[in-house]
Amino acid sequence: MLLNLFKILKKENALFFPPATDEDRTSLMSFFAGAHITKIPQDYIEFLGKTNGLSWNGIELFGTKAFDRPLKSYTFPSLMEVYQNYAACPWRQKYLPLGHAFEMMIVFHYETQTYQTLDRFDISPHIGFSKFTDLLSSLIDDQMKEIKTNFSR
Numbered sequence: 001m002l003l004n005l006f007k008i009l010k011k012e013n014a015l016f017f018p019p020a021t022d023e024d025r026t027s028l029m030s031f032f033a034g035a036h037i038t039k040i041p042q043d044y045i046e047f048l049g050k051t052n053g054l055s056w057n058g059i060e061l062f063g064t065k066a067f068d069r070p071l072k073s074y075t076f077p078s079l080m081e082v083y084q085n086y087a088a089c090p091w092r093q094k095y096l097p098l099g100h101a102f103e104m105m106i107v108f109h110y111e112t113q114t115y116q117t118l119d120r121f122d123i124s125p126h127i128g129f130s131k132f133t134d135l136l137s138s139l140i141d142d143q144m145k146e147i148k149t150n151f152s153r
Contacts, residue, residue: 001133002050008140014056017067017076020048024064031080032096035087041108041115043132044098054099057143061099061106061136091123101139 006016020028025045032040053063053076062079069076079098086097095107095118104117104126114128115135129135 001137002047005133005136005140006050009054009056012056012144014054016051017053017063017065019050020052020064024052025049028064028079032083035083040096041113041132044108047132047136059099059101059106059139059143062097101143106135106139 010016025048028048029040029045047061048063051063052065053067054061055076060076062077062082064078064080066078066081067076082097086092086095094110095105095116096110097105097107098115099106100120101117103120105120105123107116107118108114109116109125109128112128114130115132116128117126117135117139118124119126127135127138129138
């Protein structure tokens with residue numbers, strides 16, 4: 001299913017980063033083990049093996065490394081950088097921040113073992129999925145509907 005979602009995103013000119021190496025993924029898991037996080041979900045690790053981060057139409061999913069984007073005057077952050085800032089607040093420690101989409105944070109919730117989108121302001125959950133591919137599919141579907149709505153005006 002992940003490869004089918006990638007095909008859709010490639011047609012839509014999504015930005016894919018080079019796949020994370022085994023060393024990159026091992027380093028990421030070691031970092032989070034040191035932060036007392038039991039583990040990163042396996043399906044997200046598999047995602048990183050295909051692309052070490054993703055950016056498309058306001059949706060960003062973080063990888064193991066930061067990537068400079070000089071033409072945009074922007075550095076695409078790494079999962080570790082985002083986590084260090086994010087986890088400074090105690091109530092956030094039950095979530096692993098994976099990315100963002102507009103005014104939503106994309107996270108993995110440890111207690112329920114689900115991928116969720118949270119409102120950035122009041123942290124209320126919008127949607128939750130047991131599989132990463134289901135979350136990604138939902139985000140793509142929502143964004144494609146928005147694109148169609150904007151073009152039909």
